[in-house]
Structures are given as C-alpha cells and as structure tokens.
Amino acid sequence: MLIDTHCHLDFDRFDVDRDEVVARAAANGVTRLIIPAIDLDNCPTVLHLAEQYEGVFAAVGVHPNSSAEWQDEWVDALRQFAQHPKVVAIGEIGLDYYWKRSPQDVQHRAFSAQLALAHELGLPVIVHNRESDEDVVRLLRESPLNGLARPGVLHSFSTTWEIAQQVLDMGFYLGFTGPLTFKQADELRRVAGQVPLDRLLVETDAPFLAPQQKRGQRNEPAYVAYVAERLAAVRNLEVPILQQQTTENALRLFGKKLNL
Ligand SMILES: [Zn+2]
Numbered sequence: 001m002l003i004d005t006h007c008h009l010d011f012d013r014f015d016v017d018r019d020e021v022v023a024r025a026a027a028n029g030v031t032r033l034i035i036p037a038i039d040l041d042n043c044p045t046v047l048h049l050a051e052q053y054e055g056v057f058a059a060v061g062v063h064p065n066s067s068a069e070w071q072d073e074w075v076d077a078l079r080q081f082a083q084h085p086k087v088v089a090i091g092e093i094g095l096d097y098y099w100k101r102s103p104q105d106v107q108h109r110a111f112s113a114q115l116a117l118a119h120e121l122g123l124p125v126i127v128h129n130r131e132s133d134e135d136v137v138r139l140l141r142e143s144p145l146n147g148l149a150r151p152g153v154l155h156s157f158s159t160t161w162e163i164a165q166q167v168l169d170m171g172f173y174l175g176f177t178g179p180l181t182f183k184q185a186d187e188l189r190r191v192a193g194q195v196p197l198d199r200l201l202v203e204t205d206a207p208f209l210a211p212q213q214k215r216g217q218r219n220e221p222a223y224v225a226y227v228a229e230r231l232a233a234v235r236n237l238e239v240p241i242l243q244q245q246t247t248e249n250a251l252r253l254f255g256k257k258l259n260l
Pocket residue numbers: 006008036092205
C-alpha cells in the first residue's frame with residue numbers, strides 16, 4: 001500500500017477522467033490520497049472530493065501564491081473547514097519567492113497565522129517552499145509547532161541538506177516527488193539518502209512534477225510508485241520495505257483517520 005500524500009486531484013486537468021485516475025491509483029496500490037487546498041474558494045471543492053471517494057482525504061489552507069488578499073479573518077473560515085471529518089492537515093501553506101504573487105510580508109502573516117491555527121487544532125501542516133529557505137526555516141522555528149512530535153511535512157523537498165537538517169531538528173518530515181527521479185537530480189538524491197527513514201514521505205504534486213518515466217505528461221497519483229521505487233534504490237532497500245516505511249510514516253504524521 002502507498003499513500004500519495006500530496007496531489008491536486010481537484011484541478012481541472014483531471015475533470016475528464018477523475019474516476020479513472022482514482023481507480024488507476026488503487027490498482028497500483030495507491031489507496032489513499034491527500035489533496036491540499038490552495039485557497040478559501042478551493043476548500044469546499046477539495047472537501048467535496050473527499051466525500052466522494054473513500055480513500056481521498058483533504059488539507060485546508062491558503063497557498064502563498066493565493067495570499068495577496070490575506071485577511072486575518074480567513075483563519076476563522078479555515079477553522080470551520082477543518083472541522084470536516086476527512087481533514088488531516090492544514091495546507092498547502094508556506095512561502096514562494098519565485099512567483100512573487102503576493103508581497104513577502106503578507107506571505108509571512110498568512111503563513112504564521114496558519115501555523116498557529118494548526119497548533120490550535122492539533123493538525124500537522126503541509127509546507128510549500130520555493131526559493132524562500134531562510135524565511136521558511138525562521139517562521140517554522142518561531143512557530144508553536146517547533147519541537148512537536150508531528151508538526152508537518154516540507155512538501156516536495158528540493159533544497160539543501162543544510163536546510164533539511166534544520167527542519168528535521170524541529171521534528172518535520174520531508175516529502176519527495178517526481179524530481180527525485182530526474183537524471184540530473186544527484187544532489188537531491190544525496191539529501192534523500194540522509195533523511196532518517198522514519199521521516200520520509202512520498203508524494204506526486206500531480207498534475208505537476210511527473211517522474212522521469214512520464215516526463216512531459218500529466219502526473220497522477222498512481223505514479224507515486226515511481227518515486228517510491230527510486231527512493232528505495234537510493235536507500236538500498238527492497239521496494240516493498242520502502243513502501244511500508246513511508247506508508248507508516250504518513251499514517252503516523254496524518255493520523256488514524258487515514259486507516260479506514
Ligand atoms: Zn501542491
């Protein structure tokens with residue numbers, strides 16, 4: 001069994017064949033999917049999918065690229081959405097200095113407010129970080145999640161071992177996606193090779209970041225198996241052992257709800 005701990009199954013690129021995508025995932029042993037929301041309007045859509053499919057779970061949050069209009073009252077709406085029985089995390093939240101869709105100080109406010117909400121609700125966070133290493137580490141360190149047993153995951157981890165060590169020290173897990181399988185990704189594989197085994201997660205970020213075998217195509221949850229396969233090779237483990245380990249990690253981080 002595998003869990004795709006991060007996919008955007010709600011995006012319109014899945015409108016034509018969403019049922020088949022979920023069925024193909026299950027046929028490949030990927031029986032649980034977590035869909036993180038990206039903004040308030042998106043939360044009901046994600047929750048609706050979680051109601052529609054037994055193995056689909058949700059996270060609610062406002063992505064840094066959607067935080068330009070952030071208001072602190074949005075936390076109240078997120079708190080309401082988080083009451084849904086299939087919500088397992090607050091996300092996708094974080095910082096993104098690549099797209100620059102919202103000013104940095106606004107991103108900081110949105111991120112910190114949602115980290116505090118996660119702490120209040122006892123939920124882990126799903127963290128997006130693009131070209132914002134230092135500020136992500138600083139805001140996580142200043143947050144009430146720092147040092148908890150299961151604070152959350154740095155999703156689609158793609159930066160240095162130095163940053164990895166700092167967030168691992170705070171208790172965070174690291175999620176790996178398709179880029180781990182890319183030909184040029186030796187540096188990323190070196191990082192993945194050093195992460196404690198009980199802190200590793202696999203994810204797709206579908207429809208984005210298709211693995212090497214499917215490069216250029218739409219990514220989908222079934223392909224998380226390629227990430228697990230590559231991670232097993234990096235760790236010198238049999239594929240089923242790596243699958244079992246990352247699945248146990250996901251169940252530990254996101255909680256018993258995932259155990260239907
Ligand atoms: Zn994402």
